Amino acid sequence: MPLVMVAGYPTSGKSTRAKQLYDDFSERLKTPAGSKYRLHLISDETLSISRCVYDLSPDKVPEHTRSANASEKDARAAIYAAVRRVLSPRDIVILDHLNYIKGWRYQLFCEAKNISTPSCVLQIGCSVDRARAVNEERLARRDGSRSDEAGAEDAPVVEPYEPANWDNLVFRYEEPNAMSRWDSPLFALVWDDDEARAKEVFQDIWEGIAGDGREKVVPNKVVIQRGKDAGGDYLYTLDRETQAIVKRILELQPEEGGGEIKIPKASGDGDLTLELPGRKLLLPQLQRLRRAFLGMNRGGIGLEGLGNMSVARVQESFVGYLDDSFRNED
Numbered sequence: 001m002p003l004v005m006v007a008g009y010p011t012s013g014k015s016t017r018a019k020q021l022y023d024d025f026s027e028r029l030k031t032p033a034g035s036k037y038r039l040h041l042i043s044d045e046t047l048s049i050s051r052c053v054y055d056l057s058p059d060k061v062p063e064h065t066r067s068a069n070a071s072e073k074d075a076r077a078a079i080y081a082a083v084r085r086v087l088s089p090r091d092i093v094i095l096d097h098l099n100y101i102k103g104w105r106y107q108l109f110c111e112a113k114n115i116s117t118p119s120c121v122l123q124i125g126c127s128v129d130r131a132r133a134v135n136e137e138r139l140a141r142r143d144g145s146r147s148d149e150a151g152a153e154d155a156p157v158v159e160p161y162e163p164a165n166w167d168n169l170v171f172r173y174e175e176p177n178a179m180s181r182w183d184s185p186l187f188a189l190v191w192d193d194d195e196a197r198a199k200e201v202f203q204d205i206w207e208g209i210a211g212d213g214r215e216k217v218v219p220n221k222v223v224i225q226r227g228k229d230a231g232g233d234y235l236y237t238l239d240r241e242t243q244a245i246v247k248r249i250l251e252l253q254p255e256e257g258g259g260e261i262k263i264p265k266a267s268g269d270g271d272l273t274l275e276l277p278g279r280k281l282l283l284p285q286l287q288r289l290r291r292a293f294l295g296m297n298r299g300g301i302g303l304e305g306l307g308n309m310s311v312a313r314v315q316e317s318f319v320g321y322l323d324d325s326f327r328n329e330d
Helices: 014-028 070-086 102-114 128-143 163-172 195-209 234-252 283-298 311-329
Strands: 003-007 038-043 091-096 119-125 186-190 260-264 271-275
Touching: 003 014, 003 102, 014 038, 014 091, 014 119, 014 195, 038 070, 070 091, 070 102, 102 119, 119 195, 128 163, 186 195, 234 260, 234 283, 234 311, 271 311, 283 311
Parallel strands: 003 091, 003 119, 038 091, 119 186
Antiparallel strands: 260 271
16 A cells, blocks of 8 residues: 655654644544555654764764764665565555655655555645754753743653754755656645644545545566567567667767657557656766666576567667666756
């Protein structure tokens, strides 16, 4: 079932909205239509990940660490493993994480797509000044300078970010873009939206990822499924067709980059369209992508698969692979 990625500035109210979404979906799962699903909330808190792991300040990085952001990479690896462990056609996963890097959101989008389940992004709208004020208040409470406003002694203490860490995370934040596949569909809630508005957005999310009208998700077909290669020329065909496409790109691309290139189909019934990035492509980059594609499709030669190898299938898969790679690099 779907993956909901909650994104926004640190201390913008993401965890509050994620918990509200979890409570709303929990009620929906009690209905006959929702009873077939399971619900999971994954966050730094549920995995006991401290916010200090995102602090890249030199004085905060332990000595002899392998890199300045090693702890952050380890935290993301733990989050990724937790999502993969439960993500399935019957599971709804709400990911309350920073989700501030578009490459990270793309990775999660691909993970969901590979198991034919939808994903979406819930962005929490909040000004930088408002989010900073929340963090400063938490810092003050932690340091005891505002103990008279801390409330009851048993009130939960929310871990703040150190000021330099908070500023760095805001600077690195890559806002979701509804035009990007990995950020679409994109839903938004402002930090001070009332309960009625929140319920409207939660209803839209449910309909978009779990309702009857949700889009069918088809896994990537970059790895060619093939049957036995009776002629023994599969590798030759794979090498020849990918090399021909690389050559055509180098010959036809504009000097300034960008635009589209038509690749004639082997079947003769039209062209494949490849959209180029906004810069000129060089041979080393194209050969690197070609080698990666060949590596993914060399294994299992002669094994039974679903479908048969053909020139048209190789062309379609390689063009699709290049298109995905160019979009991800933009």
